[in-house]
Amino acid sequence: MGLSFIAVPLGDFRLDVTRSKPTVGAVLLRLGLFAATWLVTAGTDPTSWLIGAPAVIAATWSSLHLSRRAGGSPRPLAALAFVPFFLWQSLRGAFDVAWRVMWPRMHIAPGLHSYRLRLANASARVLLLDTLSLLPGTLSADLRGDILTVHALDASDGALLDADIAQLEQRIGALFGERLVSVLDQ
Amino acid sequence: MAGDRLHLGRSFFFIAGTVGLMRLPDRLSRLHALTKADNVGLGLLVLGLLLEGPGLLNGIKLVLIWLFVLAASATGAHLIAKRALRGDGEDDR
Numbered sequence: 001m002g003l004s005f006i007a008v009p010l011g012d013f014r015l016d017v018t019r020s021k022p023t024v025g026a027v028l029l030r031l032g033l034f035a036a037t038w039l040v041t042a043g044t045d046p047t048s049w050l051i052g053a054p055a056v057i058a059a060t061w062s063s064l065h066l067s068r069r070a071g072g073s074p075r076p077l078a079a080l081a082f083v084p085f086f087l088w089q090s091l092r093g094a095f096d097v098a099w100r101v102m103w104p105r106m107h108i109a110p111g112l113h114s115y116r117l118r119l120a121n122a123s124a125r126v127l128l129l130d131t132l133s134l135l136p137g138t139l140s141a142d143l144r145g146d147i148l149t150v151h152a153l154d155a156s157d158g159a160l161l162d163a164d165i166a167q168l169e170q171r172i173g174a175l176f177g178e179r180l181v182s183v184l185d186q
Numbered sequence: 187m188a189g190d191r192l193h194l195g196r197s198f199f200f201i202a203g204t205v206g207l208m209r210l211p212d213r214l215s216r217l218h219a220l221t222k223a224d225n226v227g228l229g230l231l232v233l234g235l236l237l238e239g240p241g242l243l244n245g246i247k248l249v250l251i252w253l254f255v256l257a258a259s260a261t262g263a264h265l266i267a268k269r270a271l272r273g274d275g276e277d278d279r
Contacts, residue, residue, distance in 0.1 A: 037250065040246050040250060094227075101205050106209060110211070130257065130261060133264060141214060
């Protein structure tokens, strides 16, 4: 994999035709999962399917449609190891923001910071954007091409932010089996 | 009781999130308080309810709700931030 899998430019997804039409298995798996999700959240009342059935079909359709352009799923074992990391970091993130705003004089120096993403995998990028927003001090604000704009509650130390983001990027790259060139090698 | 302590922790994070929302100076900074503190607050609420409420199905339902809210709030925060940066420029640099 690596950087050979470059995200296809918007509006030109014809380039990404290596994946064939969805298999019956892929459709059934999604229908089953989404139906089970509906059953768990909405309960067993049969009339709930008036809304549930269209929702499950719409979810299946969007999932198939979007997965054609995504970069596959994370490796199961690596995903399991990611869970405690994520929980611990989001707890740290919550304490960090609570600590900053509870002082009579808030401990903040908000600002924007740019970072060049090395992750190419589209699914991995979405996970990175969402995870970064839940971690201490950072919020993924914009992504244009490879340039990620991060909003930080304390943007005074750019090198520290770079290191934090690079570390998360490395972790998420490993989750999707994507090996990144080390920052030091560039 | 472990449940009581969890509910205390939940209240702390929800209050911190609200304090952040009121005190932080700009739109983007406020999003930090809403995504991070409130998500952990909801996580602790779910954890407390897991200890109180019986049933496996109930448990899966609660955890699913937390995951949906996590994904929705992180994605929503990103969209709001992007709009703020690209839109009227009020929060630019």
